[in-house]
Amino acid sequence: MPNIRVHKNNPQVEEAFVLDKQPAGEDSLYVRLLGKNRGKFVSIAGKARKSIKRFINGLEPFELVKIQYKKIKNSSNLFFLEQSKPIRFFERLTCFPKACFMGFLANELILKSLMDEEGANNVFGLYYDMLLALNAEPLKTKPMFMFMHELFKVIGIAPSLMECVKCGYIVSKEPFTLLSIEDGGAVCVKCRLNEESRYSLKLNQPISSILDDEIQLEKLVQFYVDFWQYRFNRPLHAWKGWISIKNEFGALL
Numbered sequence: 211m212p213n214i215r216v217h218k219n220n221p222q223v224e225e226a227f228v229l230d231k232q233p234a235g236e237d238s239l240y241v242r243l244l245g246k247n248r249g250k251f252v253s254i255a256g257k258a259r260k261s262i263k264r265f266i267n268g269l270e271p272f273e274l275v276k277i278q279y280k281k282i283k284n285s286s287n288l289f290f291l292e293q294s295k296p297i298r299f300f301e302r303l304t305c306f307p308k309a310c311f312m313g314f315l316a317n318e319l320i321l322k323s324l325m326d327e328e329g330a331n332n333v334f335g336l337y338y339d340m341l342l343a344l345n346a347e348p349l350k351t352k353p354m355f356m357f358m359h360e361l362f363k364v365i366g367i368a369p370s371l372m373e374c375v376k377c378g379y380i381v382s383k384e385p386f387t388l389l390s391i392e393d394g395g396a397v398c399v400k401c402r403l404n405e406e407s408r409y410s411l412k413l414n415q416p417i418s419s420i421l422d423d424e425i426q427l428e429k430l431v432q433f434y435v436d437f438w439q440y441r442f443n444r445p446l447h448a449w450k451g452w453i454s455i456k457n458e459f460g461a462l463l
């Protein structure tokens with residue numbers, strides 16, 4: 211375990227989701243968490259790869275745990291995780307590829323997006339609701355889309371879907387919708403330019419009616435992934451993984 215000194219005061223206790231984990235030294239782990247109060251933070255779980263007692267279930271992604279942690283001396287952004295107890299595990303996320311990839315996409319979006327403390331607290335509730343929905347049967351794309359849209363609002367980049375980004379005209383009932391990554395959302399018929407390439411997504415039905423259409427919603431999720439990548443100039447790997455698996459094994463999934 212890396213050499214660290216922990217504050218002597220009482221540990222803090224809260225509920226948190228495990229977002230991911232990586233080895234730290236020979237037997238410890240870096241665990242990135244989304245805490246109900248603290249929001250997103252990094253912790254080090256000392257000897258976690260050996261101590262099943264202190265870290266029941268081994269801190270797997272998507273697990274909701276009750277954690278006990280302390281501040282580390284001379285570090286403001288790394289915490290020492292003393293123990294974790296499982297509260298809830300969303301088992302379908304480990305059994306169904308689509309649910310799993312969507313969960314990892316959500317984790318990747320949270321981990322790679324900057325948000326202030328208040329924003330991160332809101333994301334905890336959104337994330338919880340989304341995992342509950344992904345864990346239910348039948349699996350739908352809607353909760354993932356809703357999560358992305360709300361997360362994008364929190365980080366201040368939500369694309370405009372219902373109103374034209376240029377003139378404010380309500381487009382939600384137009385027979386089809388053109389969305390542009392560069393412009394930041396929907397563009398109405400009057401404001402459209404003649405460059406086809408400017409419009410990254412064409413939905414062949416009114417935007418107000420697509421929330422129950424799986425195929426259109428998947429396209430919209432793809433648009434959100436592209437939109438995020440365009441804004442931050444960083445790749446999102448989880449969705450790409452899902453698309454390539456779907457192309458290869460589509461009929462079997």
Ligand SMILES: [Zn+2]
Nearest residue numbers: 374377398401
């Ligand atoms: Zn317009």
